Amino acid sequence: MAALDFYSGTMDCGKSTLALQLDHNHRSRGRVGRVFTSHDRAGEATLSSRLGLSVDAIEVDEHFDFWQHVVGELTQGGRIDYLVCDEAQFYTRHQIDVLARIADELEIDVFCFGILTDFRTRLFEGSGRLVELADRVHTLQVEALCWCGERATHNARTEDGVMITEGEVIVVGDVEQTGLPAPTVGYEVLCRRHHRRRMTAASAKAAALSPDVLPFG
Template identity: 65%
Template sequence: MAELVFFSGPMDCGKSTLALQMHHNHAVRGRDGLLFTRLDRAGVATISSRLGLSRRALEVDDTTDFWSLVVDRRTHGHPVDYVIADEAQFFTALQVEQLARVVDELDVDVFTFGITSDFRARLFPGSARLVELADRVEVLQVRALCWCGARATHNARTLDGLMVTQGEQVVVGDVEGGGGEVAYEVLCRRHHMRQMTAAVARAVLPVDGR
């Protein structure tokens, strides 16, 4: 039976890499799929990995109707065996429900990839609905690391290396940003709660301190 699967983890843990690998694995076996993304750091209509991999995809916005897109494609004679949806945290709750309907009524596998919580450690609406509806929620095994070496579980928004705790929920940035730009840094829970980024740690701690 088809499944709705949510692959989740903090930034920098290989979600987009896995999405592209999964698409490759299905495509080489002769399966036809659709790729979706929203607000990828590389630009519109692109799924990109920090390892340098990228592929064109369909860009999602608030008006995207996954059910109608899959039904229309099939109506016009184009098979859809699976759906890959990256940056799924940015989807609306209704869009997640559409994906669940695609699985249940059209027997199409749907593999979604996204961050669970935002820079305030609050659930994204799309991720919350995926946790509620998915047949499986998979935590990626590639561990993103906090500056202290512990497993990173939280995403911090930074400006000039300092953690920002207020602002819009969705601001596109990357873990490699800096120089006055909004950027993101993955932290363990302890250092996220303390708002201790790598830059702050370098300023206040001994070389081997935590």
């Protein structure tokens, strides 16, 4: 029986790397698949990892019809054994429903990868529906770490290194890297405590250097 699997974790936990590895493993065993993504950091129609690996992919926007695409290829004599769907948090509820239908009715394995919550700590539409429908939900075992060294559980959006909690849900950016200038719009993974305090690595460093944080004058 085909299945709908959801692999989830915070940003910087290796989900896109795993998606690439899973696609490679299945192709190396003679299976034929299709790779989909949405709003990848590397640009349109590309599935990429921070390790520098990438493959061509089919771009999914809010109007993309998975059923029409897959059935269209099959009726033209194409073969599809599995789907790899990265950045699935950006898919609509209806698109996730269709992916479940593809697994059930067309007997095609569907592997979805995505983060659960946005920078406001709210469930993404696609991820929420996957939790409701997936045959299996896998939490990725490579844990991202907060700047304090604790397990990172939340995704924070930053502007010039300062955490923000308002704005458009989908804004493409990348995880900030130690030793490099903070991007205009970036993301940082934080533990819950420091996400609540809006304390990024940059703000923590600034606070440590400020005499205002000392308890005595």
